[in-house]
Amino acid sequence: MRAISAVAVNVFKESVRDRVPYNLALFAVVLIGASYLLGQLTAGQDVKIIKDLGLAATTVFGLFIAIFIGIGLVSKEVERRSIYALLAKPISRPQFILGKYAGLVLTLAANVGVMTLALYAVLAYLTFAAPPQLREAWDAPGLDPRLLQALGLIFVQLMIITAIALFFSTFSSPMLAAALTFGLFVVGHFNADLKNFDRVMQSKPAIWLARGVYHVVPDFSAFDIKTEVVHGLPVGAAYLAATIGYGLAYIAGLLVLSVLIFSRRDFK
Amino acid sequence: MPPAIRIEDLTKDYWVGFWRKRPYRALERLSLEVQGGEIFGFLGPNGAGKTTTLKLLMQLIFPTSGRAEILGRPVGDVSARRRIGYLPENPYFYDYLTAEELLQYFARLFGFSGADARKRAATLLDRVGIGPERRRQQLRKYSKGMIQRVGIAQALLNDPEVIFLDEPMSGLDPLGRRDVRSLILELRDQGRTVFFSSHILADAEAMCSRVAVVAGGRLAAAGRLADILAFQVRGWELVIDNLQREVLIRIAPQLTRSTEISPGRYALDLPLDPSPERLLSELTATGAVLVSLNPLRDTLEDFFVRRVAEIGEGARAARQDGAHAGD
Amino acid sequence: MTADRRLAGGAALAVAAFAAAIGLQMARDAAYPRDESADRALMYVQSPAALGRIVLSFDALAADVYWIRALQHYGGDRLSQTKQRKYGQLYPLLDLTTALDPYFTIAYRFGAIFLSEAYPGGPGRPDQAITLLRKGIEAQPAKWQYYHDIAFVHYWQLQDTEGAARWFRMAAAQPGAPNWLEPVAASMLIRGGDRASARFLLQQILQSEEQWLREAATRGLRQLDALDAIDQLRVIVQRFPPPAGERYSWQWLNRRGVLRGIPTDDTGMPFELDPVSGDVTVSPRSELSPMPARSPAPK
Numbered sequence: 001m002r003a004i005s006a007v008a009v010n011v012f013k014e015s016v017r018d019r020v021p022y023n024l025a026l027f028a029v030v031l032i033g034a035s036y037l038l039g040q041l042t043a044g045q046d047v048k049i050i051k052d053l054g055l056a057a058t059t060v061f062g063l064f065i066a067i068f069i070g071i072g073l074v075s076k077e078v079e080r081r082s083i084y085a086l087l088a089k090p091i092s093r094p095q096f097i098l099g100k101y102a103g104l105v106l107t108l109a110a111n112v113g114v115m116t117l118a119l120y121a122v123l124a125y126l127t128f129a130a131p132p133q134l135r136e137a138w139d140a141p142g143l144d145p146r147l148l149q150a151l152g153l154i155f156v157q158l159m160i161i162t163a164i165a166l167f168f169s170t171f172s173s174p175m176l177a178a179a180l181t182f183g184l185f186v187v188g189h190f191n192a193d194l195k196n197f198d199r200v201m202q203s204k205p206a207i208w209l210a211r212g213v214y215h216v217v218p219d220f221s222a223f224d225i226k227t228e229v230v231h232g233l234p235v236g237a238a239y240l241a242a243t244i245g246y247g248l249a250y251i252a253g254l255l256v257l258s259v260l261i262f263s264r265r266d267f268k
Numbered sequence: 269m270p271p272a273i274r275i276e277d278l279t280k281d282y283w284v285g286f287w288r289k290r291p292y293r294a295l296e297r298l299s300l301e302v303q304g305g306e307i308f309g310f311l312g313p314n315g316a317g318k319t320t321t322l323k324l325l326m327q328l329i330f331p332t333s334g335r336a337e338i339l340g341r342p343v344g345d346v347s348a349r350r351r352i353g354y355l356p357e358n359p360y361f362y363d364y365l366t367a368e369e370l371l372q373y374f375a376r377l378f379g380f381s382g383a384d385a386r387k388r389a390a391t392l393l394d395r396v397g398i399g400p401e402r403r404r405q406q407l408r409k410y411s412k413g414m415i416q417r418v419g420i421a422q423a424l425l426n427d428p429e430v431i432f433l434d435e436p437m438s439g440l441d442p443l444g445r446r447d448v449r450s451l452i453l454e455l456r457d458q459g460r461t462v463f464f465s466s467h468i469l470a471d472a473e474a475m476c477s478r479v480a481v482v483a484g485g486r487l488a489a490a491g492r493l494a495d496i497l498a499f500q501v502r503g504w505e506l507v508i509d510n511l512q513r514e515v516l517i518r519i520a521p522q523l524t525r526s527t528e529i530s531p532g533r534y535a536l537d538l539p540l541d542p543s544p545e546r547l548l549s550e551l552t553a554t555g556a557v558l559v560s561l562n563p564l565r566d567t568l569e570d571f572f573v574r575r576v577a578e579i580g581e582g583a584r585a586a587r588q589d590g591a592h593a594g595d
Numbered sequence: 596m597t598a599d600r601r602l603a604g605g606a607a608l609a610v611a612a613f614a615a616a617i618g619l620q621m622a623r624d625a626a627y628p629r630d631e632s633a634d635r636a637l638m639y640v641q642s643p644a645a646l647g648r649i650v651l652s653f654d655a656l657a658a659d660v661y662w663i664r665a666l667q668h669y670g671g672d673r674l675s676q677t678k679q680r681k682y683g684q685l686y687p688l689l690d691l692t693t694a695l696d697p698y699f700t701i702a703y704r705f706g707a708i709f710l711s712e713a714y715p716g717g718p719g720r721p722d723q724a725i726t727l728l729r730k731g732i733e734a735q736p737a738k739w740q741y742y743h744d745i746a747f748v749h750y751w752q753l754q755d756t757e758g759a760a761r762w763f764r765m766a767a768a769q770p771g772a773p774n775w776l777e778p779v780a781a782s783m784l785i786r787g788g789d790r791a792s793a794r795f796l797l798q799q800i801l802q803s804e805e806q807w808l809r810e811a812a813t814r815g816l817r818q819l820d821a822l823d824a825i826d827q828l829r830v831i832v833q834r835f836p837p838p839a840g841e842r843y844s845w846q847w848l849n850r851r852g853v854l855r856g857i858p859t860d861d862t863g864m865p866f867e868l869d870p871v872s873g874d875v876t877v878s879p880r881s882e883l884s885p886m887p888a889r890s891p892a893p894k
Contacts, residue, residue, distance in 0.1 A: 085419070087328060088349060195624075222620075238623075247616075249619060260606065260609070
């Protein structure tokens, strides 16, 4: 346990000193600020737009952080051979992998936290600056706590992406791992369309194939509750629980596979 | 008392070629034992399998067959790693950390708590000569020699009983080499076992009690260095000054080679027999002056080349001798 | 070997984890059924302009995605047995698709046919079809196909032969337009449109590269054939009424010997003979149904 946390802290330190996440987080903050300006142009729609943009920006920038740091987690260490001295210490390979994952989740949490605060700051300003009648007309309150549900699901989604990036990086090069992870992200977002292939296709094997892919590929489209939250529609607690549970189980599966692959690898 | 390191029939194949079909045998049936408290040199030319062996011992790679034990525990046993230290070849550590942070990180992996970790790191950085300002700089700013020293420091963090060093002198200037040499001797005096690999004979000669020589993935010889090379004296080198040309021409048939170093000064290669005293007195009688007289030995490279050729021709005898010499 | 046993254990653990994930996924989908995302009560992005900004440089790709969704939505609604067919998202989806990629010809032309199609085959919104096509013309003013399609909507769905003629004229004026457009425009004006012109028009459309355009044209031609067949059948039915007290039926005509078997339309569905009035119509269960509201006059 101590070994895992030591590795995790090291990953966090590395990501903090690596300028990339700072730039991204900063950019996201600037974007959210800019969306405030955009909001000024759209008479009353600004709250919705800022929520939309804020959630989308958090997803996109979180995605890039997850991918760019995630792929380097293992590949960079192996390539640069800093892993030689590390694995000669009393730390097992599974502990190494789990520590790396924990560190990256920590990094993501910090970044998502920063972006959440920025988003709420802008929303707070808008809410207090808007006249009461306008506030009545909003679908959902400006400082809607339900946004945290959407952000929570986004965070779990990012955790899955990180696990995918880590998984690929245990056996392939950084570039390939990045491409594959990004590809899965895109496919996962259109997953819902795969489920309903039986509506438009006749061939049974094709329908079964589509359904199979729907279940195997991570179902990111289910994590996207932006529409509901922004328009103030309710999201069932059971839905949240099942989706989060799905995410955690999927992550567990990926981590086990990553550990298995990594434990048997030769480091040339 | 089990040997500090025991290697039995260790073999490693890599699969190369486009479809990974052809095996490349990096190490073939290596068997060795290293006793506690000795400095053991693991010698061989580049590509002989030294680093492969060390990586197998650290379980960075997995053997195709065979086994190895360190301090009586099978390789890969995580608890055994508490008692060993390892310095990889051309080490690279995290360049965004400072030397201090790196050692503290590793110390934590050994179970040192925060304050102890800091103390231990400081002690070792003192020991390898990295000053208080330097140690707070990020490793990306360090020279190769300094990284090597940090590497030694991290290998000694846990007061290990057995220390594995892969090419510990590489990248060091002569002063640094001397420091490392005295450090290794000090470790031996403290009762620790040092296993180090090198392709430089001089390093081994200065320190090792016993050595093993690998070439082409196989054990070429093992035992005391002197024993291995004792019978390899093949002649003499006589450096003489003030030698006149006519004398040189006259004695030429007795020489295997002569080299002019500067006007009047020559290095003469003489065969093993006859003993060179007679020639020497002859030359000094003509007014030449003796500069030095040394036995000509095979260099380790000569030895390797010959050994590899012998092994290649299927001379198994030498190999078996070598394998048993280490028991 | 413990190493192999660990591998097996690990693999089993991974399988268990993924199985749990899929199980949760299926349980959640059962409790919260997910129609294709386009069917959600609120489409996340309604504004084409905003969407265009958001997808940055991936406009064309996003257009493709929305196009696929439009097809799925249309197909889903059309093939569905249980759902009430609303096709509500068809226009927005096509609008978005063409906003993202203004040169996406298929989307405009698809919209032309299927937006204007009467319920239950489509939403029955020829006005939306025309709006969409006008957008297409704005993006590519020289594309004769768009004018042609607007003319067709006017003719086939709106029964506006004057409007149709006008648009056929405009189509004929575009570069590369086929030379049968002018005569068709003329025939619209002269005869107020008849089956022969309609047939001619549809046969031209039958040459199209787009498969579903060809299918739409084939369907139209079959409808025209059905109309012809109905005319002939009506004559026969009136000439040989059933004896007093009996109802009109095909069986009577069979017995009478003036008809063999039960007449069917080109899709194989029997025509319906109203037992009381003796009127012959295409069966509402036929694929050709609904027939054009006011059939072009026979000639």
